[in-house]
Amino acid sequence: MSAVTVSVLDWGLGLAQGMLVLAMALATWRMLRGPRAQDRILGLDTLYLNGMLAIVVHGMRTGSGLYFEAALILGMIGFTATVALAKFLMQGEVVQ
Numbered sequence: 001m002s003a004v005t006v007s008v009l010d011w012g013l014g015l016a017q018g019m020l021v022l023a024m025a026l027a028t029w030r031m032l033r034g035p036r037a038q039d040r041i042l043g044l045d046t047l048y049l050n051g052m053l054a055i056v057v058h059g060m061r062t063g064s065g066l067y068f069e070a071a072l073i074l075g076m077i078g079f080t081a082t083v084a085l086a087k088f089l090m091q092g093e094v095v096q
Contacts, residue, residue, distance in 0.1 A: 013061050020054040041085045048078035 001009075024047055031043030052071045059067025084094050 010061070013057055016057050017054060017061075020050050020057065024050045024054070037089055041082065041089070044085070045078070045082045048074065048081075052078065 027043050027046040027050060029043075031040050031047060034040040034043055052074045055067050055071040055074065059065070059071070088094050
C-alpha cells in the first residue's frame with residue numbers, strides 16, 4: 001500500500017478508537033446513573049459491545065489476529081450475560 005493509504009488508515013483507526021472511548025464513557029454513565037434496571041442493563045450491553053469493537057480496531061491497527069479471537073470471546077460472554085440479566089428481570093430468577 002502507498003504511504004498515503006497507510007496514513008489515512010491510521011488516522012481513521014485512531015479516530016474510531018477515540019469515538020469508541022467516548023461511547024464507552026457514555027455507556028458507563030448510563031450504566032451507573034440509569035433510573036431503572038433496564039437502563040443499567042442497556043448501558044452494560046452497550047459497554048461490552050463498544051469494548052469488543054475497541055479490541056477489533058486495536059487488532060486492525062496492530063495486524064494481529066489474536067485480538068479478533070478475544071473480541072469473539074467477549075461477545076459470547078456479553079451476550080450470555082445480557083440474556084441472563086433480561087431473564088432475571090422478567091422472571092426473578094435465571095435458572096428454573
